[in-house]
Structures are given as structure tokens and as C-alpha cells.
Amino acid sequence: MWKNYLIIAWRNMTRHKLYTAINVIGLAVGICSCLAIGTIVHYQLSFDTFHADKERIYRLVNTHKQLGSDDAHWPNLCEPAAPQIRKEITGLETVAQFHNYNAAVTVPGEHGTQKKFPRVPGDENNNTLIFAEPHYFDIFKYDWIAGNPAVLEQPFHIILSTSAIERYFGTKDYLSAMGRTLIYDDTINVTVAGIIKDWNRITDFAFTDMISYATINATGLKREMGEDNWNSFSSSSQAFVKLAKGVTPQRIEAELVPFSAKYFTGYEKKDSFRVRLQPFTALHFDTVYGKDYGTEANLPTLYGLMAIALFILILASINFINLSTAQSLRRAKEIGIRKVMGSRRAGLITQFLGETTLLVFISLVLSLAMLYPVLNAFPDFVPAGVKSHIFTPASIAIGAGILLLTSLLSGLYPAWILSSFNPVKTLKGQGAQKGSSRNRLGKGLVVFQFTISIVFIICTIAVSH
Secondary structure, eight states, X not given: OHHXXXXXXXXXXXXXXXXXXXXXXXXXXXXXXXXXXXXXXXXXXXXXXXXXXXXXXXXXXEEEOOTTSOOEEESOOOTTHHHHHHHHOOSEEEEEEEXXXXXXXXXXXXXXXXXXXXXXXXXXXXXXXXXXXXXXXXXXXXXXXXXXXXXXXXXXXXXXXXXXXXHHHOOSOGGGGTXXXXXXXXXXXXXXXXXXXXXXXXXXOOOOEEEETHHHHTSTHHHHTTTTOTTOOOTTEEEEEEEOTTOOHHHHHHHHHHHHHHHOOSSSSGGGEEEEEEEXXXXXXXXXXXXXXSOOOOHHHHHHHHHHHHHHHHHHHHHHHHHHHHTTGGGHHHHHHHHHTTOOHHHHHHHHHHHHHHHHHHHHHHHHHHHHHHHHTOTTTSOGGGGGGTTSHHHHHHHHHHHHHHHHHHHHHHHHHHHTOOHHHHHTTOOSOXXXXXXXXXXXXXXXXXXXXXXXXXXXXXXXX
């Protein structure tokens, strides 16, 4: 039975090549647009979702109520705050701070040779280099090749990721990097004391060079970073906490109220400065506090893109429905003969849905071939990492979902209409009755299709101007 359905569908497609081409191309463009948007949205929603106990991780941020103006929201704290919070605030499993830094790197070689890596141009910070405490690894877990977090307790020690070793030393023999020296900004000599594997996941924490935080106190960086100043806030300083099991963020924030009043005294009123907790899961979508590393995405914009993708898919499906119902008279006699020969309506619906699924599958394959060129055509709008996540299991699942949804949206109504023809009337050459509810619905779909298309065009023109 299924073999016959497939043969009939293929013959019908090859017999009416123009109709098939219009349907396939229209669906392919719609599905490709939907896939492109879905891939971008999934990529943005996947940042740092792989961390264990991520629901218990928070960033320490602050709000400053300013007299006569809007509140100021900062994503950082002064350097002495994190160690003091570690001592005084209960209910915290661990507290860790790190400091982003941008530096030129010199790699000494044999016989006095040197390999130099310049600063990242136009960037005060660097997405790969931080000064970190050992506690950093209590919150963010890595696979260790050599060493352990304790090496960061001593100054002038550094932990490198495998990608950093390949970049600096040009080797995949990672253990050979242990004990080697790196020079940052021509003044900070550090020794490789630990090696970790890079995260092969989507993350904002793409750090590869982790110098011991104790190095700050042992160098002139202490004055630059305001290590002992409660009123000096560096935009590069970040602090994270991991709550103990069963502890709520509300309880911690309640304890942070008297803590803020006790230590942050250089403000108009004692309650004008508040240390708060920002959920780690909201970090990538932050629009209030911001951050000085990684990227940011606007969550409402992502929801808007998902709605647009759904509308595009609906429009493509409506276009398919209108073309299919317009061709209904051509297949009326076929349906009449099949019914006279004993075909049931359920079997006809299954056949037409199968034909639709075959067309949608061909359109999906064509849309996948179009996807990479489409993403490449908009480099200013598409994050670079999206292109490497096109054929991941999640993206394949999105494609399968689109195949199923489009097949149902595009196929159910035409299948229902075509299978409802009266065999006696169709064999006499009488098609669908004019003014029937199916004609009214078809006209309504056309009106809806053009209305949404016009709205999209108007919005595009408004945004572009």
C-alpha cells in the first residue's frame, strides 16, 4: 500500500513539474527562513546551559540609587568585597572572583627566540585572559590534564587550556607545556602549572589563560586594580557565588543589605547602595547590568524572532494549501474512481498527507542546501558561532520538527477537501460547489496570507529607515 502511495505521489509530481517546482521552491524558502531563525535562536538559548548546578550560581552585582536620576546598575564589585562576603555571609557554598585583562603575550623560545602575541585591538578586556582564584574552579568545572586549582594559590602561576597551548607553543603534546614561561605585558613572568581541556560547548566563559589572582598583589597591578579600595570599582572585576543546597537567593540578599550598609559608606544614604544576586542563567540575556566579556542577547527579541519564524512557516503552508486546493479539480476524477473501487476516506487522507510529506521533505533538503549561504549573506546579524552548529543533534531535531509541523499544516486541509469529493458528482465532471464553506475558507487564507505579508513589508521598511 505504501509503495503504491509513493509511486502515485512521484508520478503526480513528475507529471506536473511546474506545479511541483512552485510548491517546492515556495516551501523551501519558507523552511530555510524558519531554519535560519531557529538555528540562531537555539544558539543564543544554548549559552552556558551545560554547567552543573547552574540554578545555584549567581553573579554579585550592585544597584546604586542616585538622587535626582535613574538608578545605576553595575555588573561588578570592588576588589575587597568578595573575600569579605566569603567570611561574613552564610549559606554560600563558595565565592569566586576573577579579573578580565588584556595583555600582549611573549613566549620565550630556544636560543633567545621569542614569539609575540599582541593585545586584542580596541578592547580594554580580553575574552580569553583572566586573573582567577582557585575558588573559580569550585563553581565552573573543567577536565584536568595536569595540575589542580591549588596551583593558583601562589603568585606567578598560570593555568592554560589546550587551545592556548596549541596557540602559544604550536604543539598538541600538552604536557610538554608544563613548567614553560609566558610573559604578559613584558613585566609579568608566569609559569605554566596546570592544563585544562577547553569546553566544547557554547559559552560566554571562553577563558584560556588563567593567571593566579595572587599575582595581582605581588605586582604593580595591585595599585591599578584598587585591591584594597572599597570605593573603587573596576569594570573588569567579576564575582560569582554558588549557594548551598536549600538556600534561597532571597535569604542571601537579605544578609547583603546590612553588609552593604556596613562597608559601602561613601554614598548619600546608607541604603542607596545594594549588593544583589543576578541568576547565572540570565547572564547571557542581561540588559540591565551588562558585562565586559562574552556576548549578550535580548530575550524579547529572540521571542519575537520565534514568532516571525512561525508566521513565515504558516505563510509558506498557506501558499501550499492554496496551490493544492486550486488543483483539486484536476484530481477529482482520480478520487472518484478510487472511491468507486473501494478506497476509504481515511486511506485517501493518508495518501494525500504522504504526498505532502514527500514534497515537504524535498523542500527541507533544498532549504538545508540554502541555509549556509543564507547565513553567510548576513555576517553583521548572524553570530559567527551559529555556522558551526547547523548540523548538531539539536538542529536536526528542529528540522524534524519543522518537517512534521509543515506537513500537518500544509497537508491536512487539502487532504480533507480532496477526500471529501462525492464520487458520483466528480465522475460527472462536477467540482466543488461555488460559494461553499471550503471556498470561503480558501479566500480567507488568501486574505490572511496577503495581510501578514504586507505587515512584514511595512515593518521591514520602518526598521530600515
